[in-house]
Amino acid sequence: MAESGSAAELSLTSSALPPPRTRIFKIIVIGDSGVGKTCLTFRFCAGRFPEKTEATIGVDFRERLVDIDGEKIKIQLWDTAGQERFRKSMVQHYYRNVHAVVFVYDVTNGASFRSLPVWIEECKQHALGTEVPRILVGNKCDLQDSVQVGTDVAQQFADAQSMPLFETSAKSPNSLGDGSCRDSDHVEAIFMTVAHKLKSQKPLVLSQPPDGCLRRVEKFVITTCWTYRRSTSQDG
16 A cells, blocks of 8 residues: 555656756858848748748747657747848847857859858857857759859868858758759758757757747747848848
8 A cells, every 4th residue: 555655646746747848949040131041941940932032120030849869859040131231239139049050151142152251250259159060051052053152162161161061942842962952851951950969958948039029920830930020022
């Protein structure tokens, strides 16, 4: 009878314990305006290319719950405006408590690739150096006839910066990191690669939307979207 009572006590105690808290990791997505940052984050969270794209003014904030080795981890994707005049008021908040950085350039726009050192330097100024997981993404590889940044050049840059390189297309349903655009899950692989790198790190605890952001819940599976933006005609 004593053993039965102890088992009942243990069961009662276990059932009274709160469920484990989901760990949250913040990933910022950086690059010039128009390189497709918003489309990449939308594709990862919603599983599709957005029907309409607009220039990001302030910060786009999306999150998705993913399974890493049996643990549910919440990935927050922060997509900032690429245009300086829209970023000044948000920069300090944007770079706070960052766990990883995804640098994005447009393979059809050489200027966006040449701007990468500026973005990398800005990260360093906010204590986000090589100790923070970083990934380089060349977007819009579906536009193969318009490519201005070759894979070899991009790979040399990525190696010099100690970053893995992915070439993909947020728009194409078939994209792969060798420029051939075959793997339909490659956008997924980019962010899941970062998520695996983050699993051993200390998470960010955030239970409310960031200050100054408007909350908008979209009909995505396991996806919530908090957005701060005004409409224009360009993609961020």
